[in-house]
Amino acid sequence: MSKDKKMVREITPQQEDFSRWYIDVIKKADLMDYSPVRGCIVFKPEGFEIWEMMQKELDSKFKETGHRNAYFPLFIPESFFQKEKEHVEGFNPELPWVTEAAGEQLEERLAIRPTSETMIGHMYSKWIQSYRDLPVLINQWANVVRWEKRTLPFLRTSEFLWQEGHTAHETEEEARAETMQMLDIYREFVEDFLSIPVIVGQKTPSEKFAGAIDTFSIEAMMKDGKAVQAGTSHYLGTNFSKAFDIQYLDRDNKQQYAYTTSWGVSTRLIGAMIMVHGDDKGLVVPPKVAPTQVIIIPIGPASKREEVTNKSMELMNGLKQSGVRVRMDTRTDQSPGWKFNEYEMRGVPIRIELGPRDMEKGQVVLVSRISGEKKFVPQDQLNEEVSKMLDEIQKQMYDNAKSFMNSHFNSVETIDEMKAIMEKQRGFVLAGWCGSEVCEHQVKEETGATSRNIPTVVTEHKGKCLVCEEPAKHTVVFGKSY
């Protein structure tokens, strides 16, 4: 839409003000707009299409592993929240309530779902009668609402879009295996598809999901060193089964409570992707998730335009047939230079330039969004070269993000050491922890960082708690977080 063209909004450099950089980029790249409702954004097509790409990939991974989609009501009766004590305490402060409908006061208030364990637990109690009904493996794509005090587009909005998987199993072992399987699907998706390296681990009790026995997360590092919790998978044990009476007759004809799990990722992944990969020119979108992977820009004088455009069209069709998401910009009211900047700002992985001289030489010019590298490629090898460059960019983006995370990852022995590091350098900190909430709280008070998770794989086991110096129960990753 032309408004931005006229306003020529500049992008604040990341080093100057990362938060302003973020807002500048998402506005200029036309990903979203603020809405008149507090904390709710509009996902504009350029932003929503990234979510559609993510959905498609995740949905097929869920289906491959035997999950099926369903849809449960938006409204949750107030009494449902009372059934699981931790759950109500965790979510009550953020709930919006429908109190009237069709001109009448409702007998019981209805919450707008912040997550659906309660509604789904209620339904599962009706559906699950016998071990033959298990496992139940259901996923839902839905909007959810949490009335947040401080919001930030994509990363924390009052209404957001997500998927929530809810499964029920015969045994603890099976439910735990499901929890870890889904965590690994998230890890694989975020690393391979979004090129974002993550720390896989378990949340400390104070940071776990309200009502879970154990919460596992993948944590990503933004370019300002802060963490984004990119996905969570919860082992719920029999907490919700007991609250909602999900009982089944087992193989020995005895009543048992089912073991349940839940797991979700949301549109905050869009925000994470931007903050991990973006640069001072704007967005950088990983090829696998880019709605447009290649932009073709014909150049040269008007006299050659038809010839160049025809060839560009031919090349575009060839790329399309080989499965590349490609577009062409033939507008004549914008210069090639303006277009180069525009598509760099929008984060399109590869630009193809084609001018009369390239025509003569039977070549095209490929320009990578991340390295700026120009590659002259014979036209008859275009498909292979594009495919190769897309793979390289995808991998290089991961490697860059991984290097960044590694170079902003410190190991400390004491809270004073941690304070010094958090003040001078952004990033994550690895430290020993005795397991007490008091020490965890003190870290937060003194450094502003919270425990991100207890990594599943650690290179180094810490002996002492960074606060009290008692023997460490866990080695924990701390970081400031969004």
Added chain:
Amino acid sequence: MSKDKKMVREITPQQEDFSRWYIDVIKKADLMDYSPVRGCIVFKPEGFEIWEMMQKELDSKFKETGHRNAYFPLFIPESFFQKEKEHVEGFNPELPWVTEAAGEQLEERLAIRPTSETMIGHMYSKWIQSYRDLPVLINQWANVVRWEKRTLPFLRTSEFLWQEGHTAHETEEEARAETMQMLDIYREFVEDFLSIPVIVGQKTPSEKFAGAIDTFSIEAMMKDGKAVQAGTSHYLGTNFSKAFDIQYLDRDNKQQYAYTTSWGVSTRLIGAMIMVHGDDKGLVVPPKVAPTQVIIIPIGPASKREEVTNKSMELMNGLKQSGVRVRMDTRTDQSPGWKFNEYEMRGVPIRIELGPRDMEKGQVVLVSRISGEKKFVPQDQLNEEVSKMLDEIQKQMYDNAKSFMNSHFNSVETIDEMKAIMEKQRGFVLAGWCGSEVCEHQVKEETGATSRNIPTVVTEHKGKCLVCEEPAKHTVVFGKSY
């Protein structure tokens, strides 16, 4: 899920009680369940997957015609509804209101969206400044809520799923062309994909969308003769542009109001599909929309099981590779006969039986869900034969539904004639209408039928109004409706 197995729910014959037949079928085929929230249902996987198939097809049709998806907030500030007078009158009686959030009373009540013209109008007024910004062609897949007094699963639920397209254009001509294009996309989709013939036409003023200039609809006939409005497309003129100030600078540098449209179909299509095609055995799902198109059932004694199952697996893989959605039922705790009934009840278009005798002959047995016809097919021609039979079933379902509609379609001159027909026979009635709301209202009072639409194509033009006998302004289709 095994509960139904134990309860052995019988399906009420359609002739005995069509409404009970409907509820029996959707429950037995496990498409939905009632929820604890009034008028809201749970879309279970078997039902939701039909919606996913519909979404996929429609979404690609929208994208082919240049539309892009976006997502707008669920909540709509109360003041927005006041801006378009007809709109507020139409929707106010059905709105649920959020009045509290996060423990505080809201300053302004928020409606849960019943449709998004107001929110989207507000956003478009920010995005559209110049003719260069037009057209805006956006679609949204979303949940919407209308607090209905009488509900019926799929056909009329308090919360439902739909898509709503919202476009803005420079000229009336363009907006009208868009309105008709989307109506035709709906017609084509419903006829070709769901095998449901429809009457295409314009709504009378009393039946049009609240705030529209003109509403067009496609109307389908259920097996009880009642109508379902299967899709609508609205030409909104400048009504919403004026209410929300969607103005643009035109090619002559003058401020103009944009012309807008909106159009939608919803999960009620699932209900229509069931009521058009279902029979006393249960569901009949058109092949193009069937999550499972073919079910393979290996039969024969235990001694031959492995051999037969291996061959079945091989045939299944061959079908999968040729793009057929096929499943196999190898359970040993259910008889072949039970399985035959089960998949007929679930509406799977083709059943494949394979037993030891078929193995010897190198054949399989194909059974069509609609004709019951058995076809013996050489195994090496299976893919072609299945593909052919799926096409035939798709077409035959349309033809059957078309015959049904034709044989329940009457042409009348007077309201008395119409009353007699509506009493003895179900279906639609074609009649002349003078254009007055009084006469339209009288038809409803006396016959229970409402005007469905003014068909775009009529075989017969009526001279006189069926009520007042004044000259007919339109020839109208009347019918009782869901």
